Amino acid sequence: xxxxxxxxxxxxxxxxxxxxxxxxxxxxxxxxxxxxxxxxxxxxxxxxxxxxxxxxxxxxxxxxxxxxxxxxxxxxxxxxxxxxxxxxxxxxxxxxxxxxxxxxxxxxxxxxxxxxxxxxxxxxxxxxxxxxxxxxxxxxxxxxxxxxxxxxxxxxxxxxxxxxxxxxxxxxxxxxxxxxxxxxxxxxxxxxxxxxxxxxxxxxxxxxxxxxxxxxxxxxxxxxxxxxxxxxxxxxxxxxxxxxxxxxxxxxxxxxxxxxxxxxxxxxxxxxxxxxxxxxxxxxxxxxxxxxxxxxxx
Amino acid sequence: xxxxxxxxxxxxxxxxxxxxxxxxxxxxxxxxxxxxxxxxxxxxxxxxxxxxxxxxxxxxxxxxxxxxxxxxxxxxxxxxxxxxxxxxxxxxxxxxxxxxxxxxxxxxxxxxxxxxxxxxxxxxxxxxxxxxxxxxxxxxxxxxxxxxxxxxxxxxxxxxxxxxxxxxxxxxxxxxxxxxxxxxxxxxxxxxxxxxxxxxxxxxxxxxxxxxxxxxxxxxxxxxxxxxxxxxxxxxxxxxxxxxxxxxxxxxxxxxxxxxxxxxxxxxxxxxxxxxxxxxxxxxxxxxxxxxxxxxxxxxxxxxxxxxxxxxxxxxxxxxxxxxxxxxxxxxxxxxxxxxxxxxxxxxxxxxxxxxxxxxxxxxxxxxxxxxxxxxxxxxxxxxxxxxxxxxxxxxxxxxxxxxxxxxxxxxxxxxxxxxxxxxxxxxxxxxxxxxxxxxxxxxxxxxxxxxxxxxxxxxxxxxxxxxxxxxxxxxxxxxxxxxxxxxxxxxxxxxxxxxxxxxxxxxxxxxxxxxxxxxxxxxxxxxxxxxxxxxxxxxxxxxxxxxxx
Numbered sequence: 104x105x106x107x108x109x110x111x112x113x114x115x116x117x118x119x120x121x122x123x124x125x126x127x128x129x130x131x132x133x134x135x136x137x138x139x140x141x142x143x144x145x146x147x148x149x150x151x152x153x154x155x156x157x158x159x160x161x162x163x164x165x166x167x168x169x170x171x172x173x174x175x176x177x178x179x180x181x182x183x184x185x186x187x188x189x190x191x192x193x194x195x196x197x198x199x200x201x202x203x204x205x206x207x208x209x210x211x212x213x214x215x216x217x218x219x220x221x222x223x224x225x226x227x228x229x230x231x232x233x234x235x236x237x238x239x240x241x242x243x244x245x246x247x248x249x250x251x252x253x254x255x256x257x258x259x260x261x262x263x264x265x266x267x268x269x270x271x272x273x274x275x276x277x278x279x280x281x282x283x284x285x286x287x288x289x290x291x292x293x294x295x296x297x298x299x300x301x302x303x304x305x306x307x308x309x310x311x312x313x314x315x316x317x318x319x320x321x322x323x324x325x326x327x328x329x330x331x332x333x334x335x336x337x338x339x340x341x342x343x344x345x346x347x348x349x350x351x352x353x354x355x356x357x358x359x360x361x362x363x364x365x366x367x368x369x370x371x372x373x374x375x376x377x378x379x380x381x382x383x384x385x386x387x388x389x390x391x392x393x394x395x396x397x398x399x400x401x
Numbered sequence: 402x403x404x405x406x407x408x409x410x411x412x413x414x415x416x417x418x419x420x421x422x423x424x425x426x427x428x429x430x431x432x433x434x435x436x437x438x439x440x441x442x443x444x445x446x447x448x449x450x451x452x453x454x455x456x457x458x459x460x461x462x463x464x465x466x467x468x469x470x471x472x473x474x475x476x477x478x479x480x481x482x483x484x485x486x487x488x489x490x491x492x493x494x495x496x497x498x499x500x501x502x503x504x505x506x507x508x509x510x511x512x513x514x515x516x517x518x519x520x521x522x523x524x525x526x527x528x529x530x531x532x533x534x535x536x537x538x539x540x541x542x543x544x545x546x547x548x549x550x551x552x553x554x555x556x557x558x559x560x561x562x563x564x565x566x567x568x569x570x571x572x573x574x575x576x577x578x579x580x581x582x583x584x585x586x587x588x589x590x591x592x593x594x595x596x597x598x599x600x601x602x603x604x605x606x607x608x609x610x611x612x613x614x615x616x617x618x619x620x621x622x623x624x625x626x627x628x629x630x631x632x633x634x635x636x637x638x639x640x641x642x643x644x645x646x647x648x649x650x651x652x653x654x655x656x657x658x659x660x661x662x663x664x665x666x667x668x669x670x671x672x673x674x675x676x677x678x679x680x681x682x683x684x685x686x687x688x689x690x691x692x693x694x695x696x697x698x699x700x701x702x703x704x705x706x707x708x709x710x711x712x713x714x715x716x717x718x719x720x721x722x723x724x725x726x727x728x729x730x731x732x733x734x735x736x737x738x739x740x741x742x743x744x745x746x747x748x749x750x751x752x753x754x755x756x757x758x759x760x761x762x763x764x765x766x767x768x769x770x771x772x773x774x775x776x777x778x779x780x781x782x783x784x785x786x787x788x789x790x791x792x793x794x795x796x797x798x799x800x801x802x803x804x805x806x807x808x809x810x811x812x813x814x815x816x817x818x819x820x821x822x823x824x825x826x827x828x829x830x831x832x833x834x835x836x837x838x839x840x841x842x843x844x845x846x847x848x849x850x851x852x853x854x855x856x857x858x859x860x861x862x863x864x865x866x867x868x869x870x871x872x873x874x875x876x877x878x879x880x881x882x883x884x885x886x887x888x889x890x891x892x893x894x895x896x897x898x899x900x901x902x903x904x905x906x907x908x909x910x911x912x913x914x915x916x917x918x919x920x921x922x923x924x925x926x927x928x929x930x931x932x933x934x935x936x937x938x939x940x941x942x943x944x945x946x947x948x949x950x951x
Contacts, residue, residue, distance in 0.1 A: 110418065117422035121429050133443050141446055164756040165749045167788050167798050193747060193758075194790040194798065202443075227455030228462070230489045234453055235445060240487045244659040246684035253487060257444040269680045270661055275484075276465065277458045286453070288576070304680040307747055307790040307798075317444040326447060339682075357432060394830065 125361050132356050134174050134316060136348055141322030144348065150324075151337050153348040157366055159186040162347070166195030166308070170340035172348040173197060174316040175205040179352055184212035192306030196339045200316035202260045205352070210312075215303045216265035219314055223284055224259045224297060228277035231255045231326055234286065238327065239299055241273040247302070247311075247335045248272070253327035254299075259315030261297035268312070271300040311336055456490050456566040457577035459498065463559065464580040466505065467587040471594065473616055473699045475513035479506050494565055501558040504551050511548040512591070515541055515598050516615075520644075523612020526605050534605060542602040545595045552595065556588045617645035619701035621654065621690045628708045630795035631681040633740075634674045641668040641692055641701070649698040657689045658707075668692055679794035683711045711797035712738040718787050723806035726780075730771040730805070736789050737765050738796050746791040752783055752805060761789075773807070780809040865927040866920050869935045873917040876939050880910055883946045894918055909942040 129145070130138045136155045139145040147153060153172065156162070160182065163169055171190065179187070191197045191213060199206055206219045226237035236257050242248035254272060261280065264270065278295030279288045288294070303310045313336075317323050324330045337346050350363065371377060462485055469478030482505045490498055518541045525534040563569065563581050571578040601608045623639040641654055652668035656675065664675050688707050694700040718734040732750050736743040742765025749758045750769055759769040782804060789799045877897075881887055884904040888897045898914040916935050920927045 113418050113422050117426050120422075121426045124426075124430055141448070142444065165751055165786070165788055167749075167790055167800070193749070194788070228458040228488045228490075230454050231447060232452045232454070232489070233445060233450045234455065236447060236450065238487065238489055240484055241660075243661070244685075244687045246682045249684070255447070257447065267678075267680065269659070269678060269682075271659075273660075276462060277488075302680050302682065304678075304794065307792055309680070320444070322447050323444075 122365060125358070126365055128358070130356070130358050130362060132354050132359050134176070134320065134353050135359060136350060137362060139321070142317075142320050144320060146321035146324060147319050147333070148348065150330075151333070151346060153346050155366075156347045156349050156351070157363055157370070158351050159183045159190075159349060162186055162190045162195070163345075166190045166193050168341045168344045170196035170198055170337060170344060170346045172200065172319070172337075172346065173209065173352065174200050174349070175209055175352040176354045177352045178205040178208055179212070183352070184209070188212055188214075188305075191308035191310055193308065194306075195308045197305075197308065197310045198313070198336055198339075199310055200313045200319065202258065202315050202317075204316075206312075210310075213305050213310060215267065215305060215310055215312075217268040217301060217303065217312060218263045218265075219312075220261045220263060220280065220297075222260060222280040222282045222292075224256065224261050224274060224278060224295075224299070224314070225281040225286065225288075226275055226278040226295070227288075229275040237274055237278055239272050239274055241275065241296060243270055243272065245269075245271065247300070247332070247339075249335055251328040251332045251335065254318065254329055254332055255323065255326035256299065256315040257317035257320075257323055259299060259317070261299055262301055262312055262314050264298055265303075268298070268301040268303050270298040271302055271311075273298055309339065311339065452491070454489050454491075455577075456494050456562075457568045457571060457575075457581070459485060459488060459490070459566075460559075460563070460568065460577050460580040460584060463501075463505075463584050464587070467584055467591070470505070470509045470512060471587055471591050472694070473516065474694075475509050475516075476702060479509040482506050482509070494562065497558060497562050497565065501555060501562065504555045504558065508548060508551050508555060508591070511544050511551065512594070515544050515548065515595075518544075519598060519601065519608070520612065520615060520618065522602075522605075523608055523615070526609040527612060531605055534608075538602040538605065538608070542599055545598040545602065548595045549592065549599075552588060552592050556585065559584055559588070616694075616697045616699045617643050617649075619643050619692055619699050621692060621701045621703040623688075623690045623703050623705055625688060625705060625707055628710050629677060630712065631677045631683070631709050632679040632794035634676045636672065637664070637666075637675055638672045639690070640670045643668075643698055645698060649695050652692055652695050652698065655691050655693075657691070659686050660689070677709065681709050681794070683709050683797075685709075710795075712740055712795055713797050714738040714743050714789060714791065714799050716787065716789050716799045716801050718801050718803060720785055720803060720805065722804075723808065724773065726773045726807050726809045727811070728773060730773055730785075731768070732771065732785070732787065733766070733768040734787065735764070735766045736761055736791075736799070740793075740795065741765075743789065743791050743793070743796055746789050746793075746796075749786075749788045749790070751786045751788075752807075780807055780812045783807050865929055865932045868932050869916060869920050869927065872932075872935045872939045873913055876910060876913050876942050879942065879946055880905065905942075905945060906948060907941065907945045909938045909945055913938045913942065 129135075129140070130143065131140065132138060133142045134144055136144045136148045136153070144153070148155065156171070159179075162171065171187075173187070187197065187209060197213075199209055201207075201209075201219050203221065210218060223235070224237055225234045227234045229238040229240055230236055231238055236255055237259065239254040239256060240252070242251050242254075248271060261274065262268070262270075273296040276295055278297060280293050280297070281288070282292055283289065299314045301312045303312065318329050319333055324333065338344075340346055353359070355363075372381070462481065466478050466481040466485070469475075469481065482502050486499060486502055488498065518537045522534040522537040522541065525531070525537070559581075568578055568581045597611075601611050620642045621639065622642065623637070625637050626635050629635040637656065641652070643649060649668065654666045654668050654671060655662055656664040656666070658677065658681070663677065664673060666673050686707055686709055687704055689702065689704040692701045714736050715738070716734060716736050718732060720730065720732045724730050730752065734748075736746060736748075742763070743761055744763050744765060746761045747758060748761060748767045748769065749756060750771055751757075752771055752773060755771050755773055757769050757771045759767050761767045783806075785803045785805045787801045787803070791798065877888065880901055884901045886897070886901050886904070892900070894914050894917060898911045902908075902911060913935060916931055916938070920931060
C-alpha cells in the first residue's frame with residue numbers, strides 16, 4: 104500500500120510541475136510583461152531593465168531617481184490614486200500611456216488639467232501601412248525629442264491641450280479624429296494637428312503623457328524612432344534610475360492571475376522573516392537528523 | 402487470491418497515482434491557458450495590418466505649401482514640402498512625390514532668390530545705381546526662366562500624381578479633389594509672377610516703380626541668454642525691422658519655445674522679462690520668434706537655441722557616526738544653491754526601510770528625526786541616504802549618502818539569550834545520551850558482566866572458574882580504586898580494560914580480562930593452568946599499582 108508520505112510527495116511534485124510550467128510560460132495578454140509576442144512588453148522589459156510591479160502599494164517611499172510606466176486598462180482604486188499622487192508629488196516620474204483606458208481617472212487624481220480624448224487618431228497620409236498607425240513627424244524639441252524624427256503609433260488617441268502641459272509631439276496636418284471609426288473624415292470631425300505626447304509637472308515630480316501605450320510593445324519598438332523616444336522618456340529617471348512597470352491595472356486572463364499568484368508567493372517567501380525561518384529550518388533539520396542518527400548508533 | 406489482489410494493488414497503485422497527478426496538472430494548465438475572449442482591438446499587428454493609406458490627402462498639403470511659397474513664406478513653404486517626403490505612400494506614388502517635392506523646394510528657392518534680387522535691384526535703381534543693378538537683373542531673368550520650366554515640370558508631376566491616385570474619381574466637393582484643383586490654379590499664379598519678374602528684369606524703370614509696390618520684408622533681431630533656468634525670469638531683447646517707409650501698426654512678435662507660445666510682444670524694439678514654465682526639462686530647446694503678415698508687411702521668423710539648466714545645490718548634512726537601536730537618529734543640514742537657500746524643498750532621510758520627510762526652512766535648513774525600531778535587519782554598517790527635492794524647477798535634485806554604524810540592542814539581546822540557550826540544550830542532550838542505555842543494550846545475563854554493587858557469591862570457591870572470577874573481581878576492585886574509574890553496568894569487561902589501559906603501567910589487567918572472558922563464555926571445562934595464570938596476573942597487577950602509587 105502506498106504510504107501517505109509518498110502520496111503527499113507526489114502531490115507536491117504535481118504542484119511544483121504546474122507552478123514551473125506556469126512560471127516559464129508566456130502570457131498572451133496585451134501589454135503583459137511576460138508576453139513575448141508582438142503585443143507584449145517582454146522586449147521592453149529586457150531591453151530597458153523594467154521591474155514589474157504587482158501592486159501600486161509597492162512603489163518606493165523615496166521615488167526620486169525612479170520612473171513608473173503605467174498603462175491603466177483597468178480603473179484605479181482610491182488607494183491606487185493616492186499611491187500614484189504620493190509617488191509623483193514626492194519626485195517620481197510617472198509615464199502614463201493611455202489610449203482608451205482609464206488614464207483620465209489618473210489625471211484627475213493627480214490634478215493635471217490635460218485629458219486623453221476618446222476618439223481615434225487617424226492619418227491617411229503620414230502613416231505606417233494603415234491610417235490607424237499614424238506617423239508622427241512633428242517633434243517639438245527638447246530632451247525627449249533628442250534624436251527622434253518620427254514616431255509610429257497604433258490605434259492612438261490624442262491629448263487635449265492645457266496651459267500646464269508642455270507638448271512634446273504632434274500629429275500631422277493631414278490627421279483627424281475619427282469619432283465614428285469609419286476611416287473617413289466627416290465634416291464634424293476635427294482636423295489635426297493634435298498633441299500626442301506631453302509633459303506636466305506635479306509637485307516635485309513629473310508626469311509624461313503619451314496617448315498610445317502600443318508604442319512600447321515588442322512589435323512597435325522597431326518602427327520609426329520609437330525605441331529612441333522610449334529610451335529618452337525612461338531616461339527621466341536618471342542614469343542610474345530604476346524603472347517600474349505596473350501590472351496591477353493591466354487586463355487579466357486566467358494565466359495572468361495564476362502568474363500573479365506565483366509572483367506574490369515568491370515575494371512572500373522572499374520576506375526577511377520567512378527567509379530567516381527557512382534558513383533556520385534548512386540548517387536545523389540536518390543537524391537534528393545527525394543528532395538522531397548518532398543516538399541510534401551503538 | 403488475497404495475495405494475488407495484494408500483489409496487483411502493489412503493482413498498479415504507483416502508476417495510477419502518477420497518472421492522476423498528470424491528469425490533474427493537465428486540467429489545471431488547460432484552464433489557466435484558456436484565453437479571455439478578445440474585446441475591441443487595442444492595436445493592429447504592424448506587420449500584417451492591411452495597407453489603407455489615402456494618397457489623395459497629399460494634395461491638401463501641397464495646397465498649403467504652394468500658398469506659402471506664393472505669399473512670400475518661402476522658408477515655411479519649403480519646410481512643409483520636406484515633411485511631405487515622410488508621408489507613407491505606395492511605392493509607385495512615392496517616387497513621383499519625391500520628384501515633385503525636389504522640384505517644389507527648388508522652385509521655392511528660385512522664388513525667394515528672385516524676390517531678393519528684385520528688391521535689391523529696385524533699391525539700387527531708386528538710388529540711381531542703374532549699372533550696379535544690371536547683373537542682378539540678368540540673374541533675375543535667368544532664374545525666372547528656370548523657374549518657369551520647373552513650374553511646367555511640377556505641374557506635370559502633380560497631374561501624374563493625380564491620375565495615379567485617382568483623384569478625379571473623388572466627388573467634386575471632396576477636400577482632396579478641391580485641393581488638387583486649387584494647386585493647379587496656384588501654379589498658374591506662380592507662373593504669372595515669374596512672367597512679371599522676367600518683364601521687370603528687362604525694364605529697369607518699371608522695376609523701380611514695381612519695387613515700391615512690393616510687400617515689405619521684415620527681419621527679427623533676437624537676443625537671449627544662452628543659458629536660462631526654468632521657472633526663473635530672463636531677459637529677451639531685440640528688434641523687429643521692417644524694410645518699409647513707415648512701421649506697421651499692431652503687429653505682435655510671438656515667442657515660442659519648442660513650438661509653444663511663451664510670450665507675445667509688440668513688434669518694434671522690445672525688451673521683456675520672460676519666465677519659462679516649470680515643466681520645461683533641462684536641456685537644449687529652440688526659441689522661435691515670429692511676426693505675422695499684415696497687409697504689405699511680410700511675416701518674419703527667427704530661431705535660436707537656448708540651454709535650460711538647473712542649479713546644482715550644495716547639501717550639507719550633520720549626523721552622528723553611530724546609533725543605538727531602538728532609538729532616534731537626529732539629522733540636520735542645509736541646502737543652498739547659487740540663487741540662495743533652497744526653500745520648501747522636500748528632504749527625505751532613509752536608513753534601511755525607515756523613511757522620514759521634512760521641508761527646508763526659509764534659510765534652507767532642515768532637521769529631522771528617524772525613529773529606528775529594533776528591526777533585526779538594522780545592524781552594523783548602514784547607509785543614511787538624504788535626498789533633496791526642490792520645489793523650484795531651477796534647482797536640481799541632490800542626494801547625499803553617508804555611513805552609519807548601528808548597534809541593535811534587540812540583535813545583541815537575542816544573541817545573548819540564544820547562544821547560551823542553544824548551548825544548554827546541546828549539553829543537556831549530550832548528558833542524556835551518555836546516561837541512557839543504547840538501543841541495542843541487552844540486560845546482562847548471569848554469565849556476562851558481573852555486577853559490582855555487591856560481593857559475588859561464589860558457590861564453590863575451590864572450583865577453577867570461581868577462583869579465576871574471584872581473582873578478576875579483586876583485581877577489578879583494585880583497578881577501580883587506583884584509576885578512579887567505575888565500571889558501568891552497560892560496559893563490557895573488554896571495554897573497561899580499554900578504558901583503564903592508559904592509566905595502568907602494564908598489561909596485567911588486560912590479560913586477566915581476557916582470561917575472565919574466556920572462562921565466562923567458553924563451554925569447556927577450565928584447567929588449573931588458567932587459575933595459576935590468573936593469580937600470577939593478579940600479583941603482577943598489584944605490583945604495577947603499587948609502583949604507580951609510589
